[in-house]
Structure formats: C-alpha cells, structure tokens
Amino acid sequence: MPVGRQPLRSELFPSAGAHHWASGGISTIQTHEEGHLVYAARGVLAVQTDRGTSIVPANRIAWTPAGFTHQHRAHGDTDMRIVFLPAELAERIPDRPAVFLASGLAREVVLALTSRELEPAARARLQHVLVDELHEAAEQPLQLPEPHDDRLRSIAKRLREDPADNTPLAELGRQAGAGARTLSRLIRTELGMTYYEWRTQLRIYHALVLLADGHDTTYVAHACGWANPSGFIAAFAAVVGTTPGRHRAEQPGLALDVHSNI
Numbered sequence: 001m002p003v004g005r006q007p008l009r010s011e012l013f014p015s016a017g018a019h020h021w022a023s024g025g026i027s028t029i030q031t032h033e034e035g036h037l038v039y040a041a042r043g044v045l046a047v048q049t050d051r052g053t054s055i056v057p058a059n060r061i062a063w064t065p066a067g068f069t070h071q072h073r074a075h076g077d078t079d080m081r082i083v084f085l086p087a088e089l090a091e092r093i094p095d096r097p098a099v100f101l102a103s104g105l106a107r108e109v110v111l112a113l114t115s116r117e118l119e120p121a122a123r124a125r126l127q128h129v130l131v132d133e134l135h136e137a138a139e140q141p142l143q144l145p146e147p148h149d150d151r152l153r154s155i156a157k158r159l160r161e162d163p164a165d166n167t168p169l170a171e172l173g174r175q176a177g178a179g180a181r182t183l184s185r186l187i188r189t190e191l192g193m194t195y196y197e198w199r200t201q202l203r204i205y206h207a208l209v210l211l212a213d214g215h216d217t218t219y220v221a222h223a224c225g226w227a228n229p230s231g232f233i234a235a236f237a238a239v240v241g242t243t244p245g246r247h248r249a250e251q252p253g254l255a256l257d258v259h260s261n262i
Contacts, residue, residue, distance in 0.1 A: 007080075011116065014123060017082045018114045021074035023213060028071070035065040035090040036082050037130070039102065039110045043078025044212040046205075047071075049097045055142035055205050059241060061102045061110065061134065065095050076212025081114045089131045094139075101140040101241065106133040142239065144205055145191045151176040152186055159199060163206040164225035169195050199225075204239045207232070208247075217244045 005026050007019040015034075021043070038045060038056060045056040047064060048071045056062045064070050066087070074080065085093070100106075109130045112118060118126070147153050154176050159165055170180040178186075187195050203224040210220045221232035237243050 013116055015084045016114045019080045021078040023076050025074040031069050033066055034084040036084045038062050039081045041079040041081055043074055043076035044208045046073040051097050052143050052145035054099050057208055059102055061100050063093055063098045075209040081110050083113050092131050092135050098139050100134050100137040103133055147190050149186050151178045159202050163203045
C-alpha cells in the first residue's frame with residue numbers, strides 16, 4: 001500500500017476487519033476472492049468499481065462481490081468495518097455491487113462481527129442473520145455513475161470541481177460542443193437519469209463529504225448549490241432518507257480499539 005494511504009489503525013478478525021482512516025485516506029485498488037460488505041460506523045465511505053462510485057453513509061451497507069476490482073476512500077474521520085462472506089451466503093446477495101439500507105439490527109450485527117471476542121460459532125450465526133437482513137432490505141444506492149462520452153466527462157469534471165455551478169445545461173452544452181437535447185439523451189442513455197437528477201446526486205455526494213468534515217448545514221447548502229438550507233435539507237432527505245442533522249446524529253463516536261498497522 002503506498003505511503004500516506006495506510007489506515008491510521010487496523011485490526012483483522014476471522015472473516016472481518018476494522019480500519020480507522022483519516023479523512024482523504026484511500027486504499028489500494030484491489031480484488032478479493034470472497035465478496036465483502038463495508039459499513040462506515042463513523043464518517044462516509046466511497047466505494048469505486050467499474051460500475052461507478054457508491055457513497056456509503058452511516059445508514060447504508062455496501063456489497064462488493066468476489067472478483068470485482070474496487071477501491072475505498074474515506075471522507076471525514078472514518079471507522080470502516082468490513083465483513084467477508086463465504087460463497088454459500090454470498091449467493092443470496094446480488095452478483096454485482098449494491099448498496100442496501102441498513103437496519104438497526106444489520107448495523108449492530110456488523111459491529112459484532114468486527115469484534116475480536118466473537119466465537120466462531122456465534123460468528124457463523126450472525127453472518128446468517130446479516131444476510132437475512134440484507135436479503136429483505138431495499139437497495140438504496142447513492143451512486144455516481146461515471147459517463148463515458150467525452151462531452152459528459154467534461155461536464156462531470158466541472159461539476160465535481162464546483163458542485164454549486166448552476167450553469168444551464170444548454171450553456172454547458174455549447175461549451176462542451178453538444179446541444180442540450182443531445183446531452184439529455186446521452187445522460188439518460190449512459191447514466192439512467194435526467195441531468196438534474198445526476199447533478200443532485202453529485203451535490204448530495206459532496207454534501208456528505210462536507211458534513212463528514214464538520215461543516216454546518218448552512219455552509220454545506222450554499223457550497224453545494226442550494227439557495228437556502230431548507231431546499232438542501234429537503235433534497236438531502238429525499239436522497240439519503242434522513243435529514244443532515246439526523247445523519248450526523250446516527251454516527252457514533254469511534255469504537256475502534258486496535259493495536260496493529262497493515
């Protein structure tokens with residue numbers, strides 16, 4: 001793992017792990033023989049695969065199947081928990097990257113599975129409980145699909161650099177060399193959503209990052225392009241499923257007690 005990208009602290013358990021990342025920490029690009037689940041007990045994780053980037057706040061659990069190349073990035077002081085699943089349990093979860101709404105029980109089970117004191121028999125039982133919970137849970141992805149068309153990529157780069165940019169699509173199109181109708185069609189074809197849905201997803205991603213870094217709701221609202229906090233709160237709740245304030249309250253203090261680095 002490159003210098004400067006290591007977790008601050010890590011501990012590995014049988015079929016699980018716990019990593020404490022500083023904000024901006026990023027893993028190597030890697031592939032595992034077993035599928036795994038990741039959960040941010042604190043902070044926000046971004047999981048990047050060839051399918052795009054999935055955002056994992058405290059009320060989501062992300063799944064990456066075996067064999068998928070991926071990378072993790074931490075936003076805010078992040079307590080990342082990882083649970084590997086045996087093949088017979090992984091078969092009950094989609095064979096593609098997915099993000100699930102995390103029930104209170106699922107979150108507690110993940111925390112238990114990343115405890116060094118858990119006996120093997122108890123670990124096996126809890127793995128089944130976790131998969132049962134996810135099997136019944138709704139998929140609720142917070143995903144930033146990556147466009148392939150060069151014109152869309154230039155617009156995506158601009159919006160990532162300044163999510164508050166409110167330039168109309170027609171003007172963006174003139175600068176990128178395509179009409180608004182062409183861009184709208186490309187966005188629907190490549191990303192499966194409208195331009196405004198895509199821009200909102202991108203803004204919410206940046207909002208989660210800024211909230212993880214400790215900024216208040218008013219600052220985040222304006223930094224991400226909303227004219228007032230109430231509009232931002234409504235959009236955030238519609239996408240994330242909770243308000244910015246409750247999102248913060250859902251993140252407990254770090255419970256990671258580790259002694260070794262990897």
